[in-house]
Amino acid sequence: MSAPAFLPFARPVIDEATIARVADVIRSNWIASGPNVLAFEQALSDYCGGRPVRSLTSATVAMEVALQLCGIGPGDEVITPAQTFFAGANMITKVGARPVFVDCDPVTRNLDLEQAAAAITPATRAILPTHFLAPLDHARLYALASAHGLRVIEDAALAIGSRYPDGVAVGARGDLVAFSFHPNKNITTIEGGALVVGDAREAARVEALRFHGIHRLPDGTRDVDVAGGKYNLSDVSAAIGVAQMAQLEGFVARRRMLAREYLRLWSAEPACVLPPDVEGHSWNMFAVLLPLERLTITRQEFVGLMQAQGIGVGISYEACHLATLYRNQGWRAGQFPVTERIARETVSLPLFAAMTEADVARVCAAVAAILAAHAK
């Protein structure tokens, strides 16, 4: 019998109709930003309850532009979780401000809002939290922000398709919201991102910040009043995005079904600490904690054994404050025990919309066999 195909931990789902659409866009010769970018932004705005949305080349630059929109720079502090991807803290640093890390909730892995409140100083200008294993607690987050006059930049890189408990989509309420359309995310534009903003003035500012700071003068010439970047999405990517937006709800429903299959198979004997089953969550990843204290193998060895069985495993995320850049700013091991435990023990098991229930069963069986074979 031939070995089963390699099962990656994440994979985009791009159908033949979308590929044909991309070919049409390329043949049209209008391949940089054009009508598909406008159509994609309209679809995103419709999804976000009519709020203005501008596409960009990644969630990372969406957060950079968001920080610039807020006028955040040297001397300012931004509160952000230590248990997230490096992008948010890096962009805070890049605009010259200081990331102030706080720990996360052990179950949802979202920013611990009590610790966030305690970290506010006169220099705090914004909170930059990540929607991780559940939508953020919107009411508490925004109550805290408005009590202190802070902006909020939601890192919703993982969360397109997530809904709050009242059914409102992540992105449809709040301050600034950054989405990612990297191939590992719930929908993809190859690389890409978007920023949801408050009004037309902010949207115009994003347009300038993503394209050299240029605006047109009445005589048809161009002027620049801010050192903008070059972060506009191509029409080829946007055409993929338009097709993916039409499939978002189906992709998310499928992710939910597969996640619940993992939870069902492990309902009696969870092999690991399982993620919470939160209504409305869009399940970008199925992240568990390994019981390393009961094993004779390291996490790296576990990942290698899974790979040997043809199953990919991801790690999301390292402890951000312990990266060299942030250690050099004075952050130390021991400051955020929940983050540091997750960083040591977490693995993301395969989850993407094109997976089957049989794939889930294969992963569960492989994990259970490895843990049983290497129990202390």
Ligand SMILES: Cc1ncc(COP(=O)(O)O)c(C=O)c1O
């Ligand atoms: C939580 C989080 N934020 C931001 C990003 C960055 O997204 P992008 O690759 O679109 O810049 C990622 C990417 O993995 C992420 O996981």
